[in-house]
Amino acid sequence: MIFNMKKITFILLALIGGTSFAQDGPASASGTADVNAVIVSPIEINDGTALNFGTINGTATGGDVTVSNGGNRTFSNSDMEITSATAITAASFNITAADTYSYSISIPDTVLKGSGTDDMAVTFTHSRIGAAKRVGDGTAQELLVGGTLTVNDGQTSGEYTGSVKVTVAYE
């Protein structure tokens, strides 16, 4: 009988011990996660040099004058060709995009305006055709822009100007 009581006492103590462990044990826990973000430099393009179609002979039947990206001028109507008073140039821009980032180039069509009402349409070409050529490297990359000018029949003589707007954006 004496030994039984000893045993009961021991079990009771064990129960109390177990309960107190649950109370002292962690009722809350914390986890830690890292946070990462990468800021990429914005894409930039500087104001370029002019695209100059030069001096053109205004003929009864017009035609197209094309300046290549390399700055060479060609005519669809050879009668329009005369020696230009000014240097023929393709436009040149510098694009700076972050290393490995690809970007798009957009050059909307425009018109050249003179003193009269007969505007001349211009479409553009550029030297970075193909996605592989539109990947930034963190340094300035040259963009050459040529175009095709459509001269109307009996185009009024005079000086015509317009502007080419190049937009670059990360893809």
Add this chain to the structure above:
Amino acid sequence: MRAIFITILFISIISKARAQAISAATIDARAVIVEPIEIAKSVDLNFGNIISGYTNGSITLSTDGVRTANGAQISSAVPGLVSAAEAIVSHGEYNYSITLPESFILFNESNPNKIMIINQFQVTPITGIASPGDDILRIGATLNIEANQIPGVYTNSEGFNVTVSYN
């Protein structure tokens, strides 16, 4: 032999004395041991690549890992590593609460005095995927970007704390 006899007698007297001094009653004694609540991170919070802008902006990374740009720009072609944070909570099917930080600071790795602040933490618990007693917590937040934020990798090696507590 004599010494043993004396010891047994002593215990017997003590027990008897207690029995006389108190009245006896019977109660059930029960104790339930609950597993401690645990949380373990499985995925970090990654905002990916963000393009520096000329105005202030923010990127909200939802708990399902989708980025939304507000006045900032992200590159869809080169998104970088993007993920909502994930942690696994082992709660033994007991109710618990989740505590997220108010805000957290990220430092530019190569220019530590340039910082970005994260706030508006949000959490979505996904219950019982592995077992009924385990939840996955998905955690998103909003990254605030200043105008002309200096490019670079921003992080904070201390990490942010998520605390879970039994209710």
